[in-house]
Amino acid sequence: MASRKGRKRTGTSAGKSRKPAKAKKPARKAVRKSAKKRAAAPKAPKASARATAKPAPLRNVRAPKSFVRRGAAAALRPAHRLKPIIGRRNPYDTDLDRNPANYQPLTPLTFLERAARTFPDHIAIVHGQQRFTYAQFFERSRKLASALSQRGIGKGDTVAVMLANTPPMLEAHYGVPMTGAVLNTLNTRLDAAALAFILDHGEAKVLITDREFASTVKETLKLAKARPIVIDYDDPQFPQTGEMLGEIEYEAFIADGDPAFEPLLPADEWDAVSLNYTSGTTGNPKGVVFHHRGAALMGYGNVIAANMPRHPVYLWTLPMFHCNGWCFPWSLSVLAGTHVCLRWVRAKAIYDAIADHKVTHMCGAPIVMSTLINAPENERREIPWTVQFITAAAPPPEAVLAGMADAGFNVTHVYGLTETYGPAVVNEWKEDWDALDKGGRAAKKARQGVRYHALDALTVMDPETMEPTPADGETLGEVMFRGNIVMKGYLKNPKATQEAFAGGWFHSGDLGVMHADGYIQLKDRSKDIIISGGENISSLEVEDALMQHPSVMFVAVVAKDDEKWGETPCAFVEKKPGHENVTAEELIAFCREKLARYKCPRYVVFAEIPKTSTGKMQKFKLRERTKEIA
Known part of the structure; x- marks a missing residue:
């Protein structure tokens, strides 16, 4: 019987007859059914007799098999070095210690500080008629951090935000971790019961909420056991009528903050920077923990993958609560780019923002592309330059790609999960593909692609044997990740964390194939x-x-x-x-x-x-x- 394991598919042609299956439904076998078996650590190989023999000249030494990162055992093997030559001291490990002058933990917090010092007068945020320069963006973030610190918020605490794509959401991405606390961006589409679970599970100490979501938040606070300090954001550009639920409004709250507050940078780059929850389509959502190192590397990785120039202009059609906006709130500061906030995703608002602010980049799901190409003529604006549009989820169909090109957009397909800080795979376009016909180009665009620069490894494996599938574009396996932009783990869920990292790889649960050129292509979720x-x-x-x-x-x-x-x-x-x-x-x-x-x-x-x-x-x-x- 066929199962949902990552094995090579066998199919019957359209012309062949098939025997009907029994009425009984086939057992739905999860890809991770043997996670416990895979999670068991393999024994380290014993030292061979050759290890004690006189070493051969280095020019004749061949790299041991442990250099090849294959299978579950690779996670435990010393793949980064040869066995030391007996009796020899490594001079590069002597008197060359790590110290504050030559090592600082990676963090995205330094991105904003540099942009503010270097380009203080450059516009950082556009929201309606509001404009904030980088100097003001940095100052407001520090004031938020100071105000939170005055309320006792610090390392190990969680600050939740229920915000649209507005300036306070961007400020929270810097101001909250400046205190050592962890930012939890809440999905504004969730119901009260799901939000209450998240507030309780994450032990939120503070909740910053937009008046637009007041009715849902009010019900959430009734259901939740957590009793966070509630701060209301009353958007001056797009006034809302929702009830004020908190003890203070956001602008009044940060007004008490010190603009010269000294940010608390992480002592360890492994420290948590943010908390994101999975969709929870089966049971309660899982809390995915990001660390400062991953956030910083993802910040750089996005800049490279999106081919961003200095001072890009980025339109926020992607919700910032989704994987921290794929980490673009941090990426834009690397190049002192401009954030153009968009409270609601509507065709006319998108076209107006692009035309008025000279938008260069944006991200969005396929639904955003359909919204753009199916917009009535009176809602469109002419775009005389090419806008880089990054999309994830389902591969863009040929008709959608053609429509986007006609409207002035170049589409780049990416792929990732909440557990990988958003997109960790990009469809790197090659110039010779331009010569293909529309169908050929669409087929290339439909593939998810190759790993991000910040990701160490991307593969497709048989989840039972943990061996790579053939790179034939046909053999199904599970897509797996390894590297610095993979989550720390699931908050308070060691069992799920262990299963996800079984065999030294992150198991995505997505089924795909590896093509001969190293590009992966998704075929389905294992459950789909x-x-x-x-x-x-x-x-x-x-x-x-x-x-x-x-x-x-x-x-x-x-x-x-x-x-x-x-x-x-x-x-x-x-x-x-x-x-x-x-x-x-x-x-x-x-x-x-x-x-x-x-x-x-x-x-x-x-x-x-x-x-x-x-x-x-x-x-x-x-x-x-x-x-x-x-």
Whole structure:
């Protein structure tokens, strides 16, 4: 029986007949089912007799197998050095100690300080009619840190913020860790029960909240055991009518702060800088802890991956609460860039911001691209330069890429998870790919790509054997990460942390393939693979086929229980405006022109697809809805 393990797929062609599966649904085997087995540390290899023999001349010494980082044992082997020659003292380890003059822990906090000293008058933040220079940005962040310190906030404390993409959210990314505390950015789309769990689990001491979310926060505080100090943000540019819940308003709070406050830099770069929670689609969300070192390296990594020049102008269509805005609040300070805040993601507001502020870069989910290319003509603005648009989640379909190019955007596909500080993989474009036709270019763009500079290693492995899969673009395995932009672990959840790091790699839970040129490509989440008649069907493959239909705006494909085949694909579709007449039969027939018959959906449901705040499809909700379909 096919399983959800990262093994090579076997498929039947469209022309071959298949024996029906038994009515019993195939067992859904998680990729991490043997995490305990994998987590067991392998024994270190014993020293061989050769180790005591007279060493050969160095020119004849070959690198031992421990240099090759393969398999679970590689995590424990001394891959960074040869066995020392007996009796020889290493002069590079003598009287060359680490000291304050030659070593300082990495932290993104120094980025803002440098930008403020070097470019004090350069505009750092644009919000409506508000403008803050880098000198003011740094001063306001220090005042926030000082005001928090006066309330007893320091190392080991958590400061939660429930904010839109506004100046206080940017200031919190610096002001909170300047006290030694940890920043917890809350997902503004969550319900009160989920938020209450997060406040309690993270032991929030302070909550800075926007009036826009007052009703949800009020209910959250009733449910939560935590009793944080509540500070209200009353946006002067976009006034809200929500109730003031706290004891003080944000501007009044930081007014008491010292603008000359001396930031508390981390004594250890492993110190926590922020806390982010996973989506929690199965049970309670997990708290992902970032450290200063990873945040700093990710700050640099984004600059390189996005090919940012000095003083870039970045538009905030991506929620800053999502993986700390993929760490771009820290990245922009590296080059003294300008943050253009956007409170609500709407087509006209995006086009106006780009045209008015000469935006050079932005990030967003595929839903943002669809919003842009499907905007009515009267909401658009001409963009005479190319805007770099970075997107994650589902690969952009050919039609979307073409529409974005026509509108003035160059799309770069990235991939990552909350546990990797956001994007840790980038589709590095090669010049010779420009010569490909539209379909060829779209196929290249659809791949997730290669590792970020800040990531040490990226691979696709069989999760049972922990051996790399062949680089053939066909053999399925689990995508795994290793490096400095992988989380510290899950807060108060050692079991989940151990399972995630089994074998010395971070297990993503995503299934993918490795191509011959070293680029990875996702095929599905392990839980999203559809097993029909013993065959593995990638929901992403079916979605990609349906997205090529001119009437489809969004599509999500999930498994529906089937008495004959065990499971069968079910497609939920949102139509484009003006395409209301398209039928389910038409889409199924269209899909059969693109895919083997058994991969095509037997059910098509026209409905609004539930999405997260970052535009990701919430397939777990759709799976529940399939139970209602006759």
